[in-house]
Amino acid sequence: MIKSVVAPPAGSLPEDTGALAVVVRNAAGDGIPGVPLSGSGAGSFSGQTGDTGCVLFTDLPEGNYTL
Numbered sequence: 001m002i003k004s005v006v007a008p009p010a011g012s013l014p015e016d017t018g019a020l021a022v023v024v025r026n027a028a029g030d031g032i033p034g035v036p037l038s039g040s041g042a043g044s045f046s047g048q049t050g051d052t053g054c055v056l057f058t059d060l061p062e063g064n065y066t067l
Contacts (some may be wrong), residue, residue, distance in 0.1 A: 041065035
């Protein structure tokens, strides 16, 4: 199994923003698709996990969040 986090090129995003990657897995370690997620804090986001149980929220303002 390969795990990877890809960072954007330096300087391509404002310094006061970031991203959040979420993986939802079952007890066997398999990704669970279609799980709705939302969060709020310095900004807000919502979406659902894809076929592999992953979702990526980008361009989030710097700050604390609740998922």
